[in-house]
Amino acid sequence: MPTVSLVRDERTDHLVGASPKDNRAYAKFLKAARELKKGSITFSWKEPRSGAYHRRHFAILARLFDAQEQFEDEDVFRKWLEVGAGYAVFAPGTDGQMVAIPKSISYESLDQAEFEPIHEAVMAFARSAYARAYLWPHLSDSDSWGMVESVMGEFM
Secondary structure, three states: OOOOOEEEOOOOOOEEEOOHHHHHHHHHHHHHHHHOOOOOOOOOOOOOOOHHHHHHHHHHHHHHHHHOOOOOOHHHHHHHHHHHOOOEEEEEOOOOOEEEEEOOOOOOOOOHHHHHHHHHHHHHHHHOHHHHHHHOOOOOHHHHHHHHHHHHHOOO
């Protein structure tokens, strides 16, 4: 399946291919869509990932990591949050028990529209009573809530 990059032409305010190759592929798609009588046509698209949103996500995680008391490795901490948020697949481990394997959140694997709900789920899990009790075991429920909110509040 071809990948087509589109840009808005400043002179005409129309979408056009970003290169001559993209222009040809886009014209071919438009022709097929206009001539479609029966059947279907399928296309997919990606919303470019917002660098600012991505950086904010990782800044929040870095601050949470610095504030928590359980993890020594920031990558392991991030993967734990992603699994807790439900962004994982499950497979049998070496003992036959199911284990969670976090999915990738790389720029290549997720666009902005796909990344936003994962960010929200990670933030919700970090605020959960389970996560707070694990990350700050010596704090009361209300104190651990205050801890996570003070960290996340820096980014609101």
